[in-house]
Amino acid sequence: MPDLPLRWRTATVAGAQWAATFTLLDDDGTPMDISGKTFEFVIRPNAADATMPPLVEVTATATAQGYLTVDTLTATIQVVLTPAATTLLGTGCRPFALWMDPGQAAQTCLVEGPFYSRLVSAA
Template sequence: MVDLPLPWRTSTVAGAQWSAAFTLLDDDGTPMDIVGKMFEFVIRPSSADVTVPPLVKVTTTATAQGYLTVDMVAATIQVVLTPAATILLGTGCRPFALWMDPGQPDQTCLVEGPFYSRLVPAV
């Protein structure tokens, strides 16, 4: 696989549903073997923050904050954040990361970057 983590930036309106999909490929362009892997998407107040739980955290188990959908054959991960998760972001920029095998000795940060959010005035 290419050098990790891949840098990526994104944005949303606080209080809106947000989603993104990532495809994991090996160096030769074929889907990565992710059978048996665990995944986690987190947003923290700062890159130095290690508070448990993070501000936003989603896994393949659906919660009020969202969920991940993992396709083992196509090696894709879809991240969905609910309005309940994005409203916590308010206006600003916070770091996010998509992890493979979080908390394990071989944990790998796949994608990271700034997650921008903004409030929209009410009608």
Template sequence: MPDLPLRWRTATVAGVQWAANFKLLNDDGTRMDISSKTFEFVIRPSSADVTVPPLIKATPTPTAQGYLTVDSVAATIQVVLTPAATTLLGTGCRPFALWMDPGQVDQICLVEGPFYSRLVPAA
């Protein structure tokens, strides 16, 4: 993938399920070989925060916060955050990152940017 990390911004309403799909391609447009890779999606209170665990974390193992679906044949990653996870965001903007091989010496931030959230008034 050229020029990593890719900058992307997204938004959600706090308390609803959120999902996004990412296709991983090589510089020549072919699908990236991700068959032996691990992935992690995190949202932190600030870009300087390194607290473990982060505010929100999703991996291929489903948790109350969400999960990743990794399709190594199509070279795609779907990120799903649960309503419980987005409720933690309230109203505001926090940084997110999608990592490949997190915690390894060759870890790569694939996508990063601001994650906006807002509350919706009750009916």
């Protein structure tokens, strides 16, 4: 993989479902071997916040906040946040991160950046 973490920005409407897919490639452009790896996507109130649990946290185990789908053959990670998760964001910008092997000695932040959200006026 190129220098990590990769910087990426994204946005959503608070209360809407949000999804993104990340493809993990080795330096030679081939899919990274991610078999046996665990992943976590988190959104925190600010970059200095280390409170557990984070404001939003999703893993391969589906919860009310969403889930990750890991495809080891194509080395893709799909992140899905439910409307319940994005509702927590309201209007603003918060930092997010996609982690590989979180909480372990070799944990790696793969992607990080600002996660923008906004409210939409009711009809």
